[in-house]
Amino acid sequence: MSLPAQTLAVRLPRALLDPGGHPNAALLPAGDAEGLLSVTLTLADGRIAAIEPRQPSSSAEATCPEALPLALPPLLEPHAHLDKAFSWTDFPNRDGSMAGALEANTREAAVRSTALVLERGERALDQAWRYGLRALRSHIDSGGPQEQPSWEALLELQQRWDGRLALQLTALVPLAHWATAEGEALARRVAAAGGLLGGVLGPPFSEGYSHGDQLQHLLQLADRHGCGLDLHIDESDRQPGRGLRLLLRELKRSPVAVPITCSHCSSLALLPEEQQRRLAAGLAERNVAVVVLPTTNLWMLGRRHGLTGPLRPIAPLKLLQQEGVCAAIGGDNVQDPWYPGGDFDPVELLRLSLPALQLPPWLRQGLMPFTTAASRLLGLDWDGVLRPGGPADLLVLGASSWSELLARPTQRRVLRAGRWLEPPHSQRPDPRLASLGETPPNAG
Ligand SMILES: [Zn+2]
Secondary structure (H helix, E strand, O other), rough: OOOOOOOEEEEEEEEHHHOOOOHHHHHHHOOOOOEEEEEEEEEEEEEEEEEOOOOOOHHHHHHHHHHHOOOOOOEEEEEEEEHHOOOOOOOOOOOOOOHHHHHHHHHHHOOOOHHHHHHHHHHHHHHHHHHHHHEEEEEEOOOOOHHHHHHHHHHHHHHHHHOOOEEEEEEEEEHHHHOOOOHEEEEEEEHHHHEEEEEEEOOOOOOOHHHHHHHHHHHHHHHHOOOOOEEEOOOOOOOOOOOHHHHHHHHOOOOOOOOOOEEEEHHHHOOHHHHHHHHHHHHHHHHHHEEOOHHHHHHHEEOHHHHHHHOOOOOHHHHHOOOOOOEEOOOOOEHHHHHOOOOHHHHHHHHHHHHHOOOOOOOOOHHHHOHHHHHHHOOOOOOOOOOOOOOOOOOEEEEOOOHHHHOOOOOOOEEEEEEEOOOOOOHOOOOHOOOOOOOOOOOO
16 A cells, blocks of 8 residues: 655754755755754655755744654664573673673574574564664674574564565684584575675684684685674784774685674774774775774773673774775674663764764764765665665654764654654653552652
8 A cells, every 4th residue: 555645854964964866955955063964755655755854833933943853764783692681681791791601602593493583583583673774783602502493583583574674694603513413504504695704803813823714714615605794803902903804804715705793803903003004904905894893892801800801893994984994883782791771773882982983973983884885785785875765764862963862762653655654662651650659649
């Protein structure tokens, strides 16, 4: 059933607007001090029919344009772990260490079932969609008894969510696994499912250990099967940049044609700037993209004997951008042994990332990691720029400026193909609070 045309007045980042072939295209002015422009969108048949600069309809709006809601295109999650999401309660990691997380993760994976992963994944994707995500890449613990049930569940969810939320799947195993017969068989199955190959490359790097050979084997395997690669690399506060250096060395030895993503790259930030730039330029030259993951890095890295250490490295996003690397931001772990929080909410991730990475949302570079760069990294058809003829998909916020968005958590409405979604559970009235009744007469 087609919808009648409707109009919507919102404030949009000018950097994410393309007036396209509209007759008023030349009239679409620059953004204000926060890079925002008040526009009227005409929506018809699930698509944007026109974008026009807003003519104030009232004197109040003329003097106070910020009364309109801030809107964004739906956002993207380039790095998640749906298979273990929401497992924190049963498998907590109270000391927040990597070793503790790995130990709890291993115990959890041993009891994973198809039904459990289906339940976790469905809950995660439903929340993600209602929060305003349109695509998500998940890594899946593979190479053990959890492999079969996890892939079975997530492949079913990929089908179930097709057309609403694009789900990409990456096999996560120890690097050495890809050289085994089981690893070869897994690569064939992943390739048949259109997935990606992944692995972990990080400290301890010891002399004589064959990281380079293992990595070279994985690169060739991915290339042979035509699978993209997404590596957890240098997620550490020591031996800075060793994994990236190794990757570039192996790519120089034998280049591959498949797209490569490096997730984390945290310890890169600990190198002197000149070395960071050299490695970043090498990544750009080889078309290697980076996913920056501030939440889990802030939670796990730099802990020192029960104290908060002075260094909690996060990949140097702005430097990577300056050197021409396609860099996106992801949420990583959600309520699992690696991080107890998170909720697949891209707005909360944006609110954390702006201060954590000192990003300016009023500039194109500040928004790219959540929108256009993330879309390019995921190889999606829509770049995330709003234009006539594009999808009538919007994330409309209960805030009118970046300052207001940073000031407090916000409500939102999500529009997909011209229709409003029901809000996620977290945005509905909380029954735990409603049951408390009215304010007591003697309060305050
Ligand atoms: Zn991860």
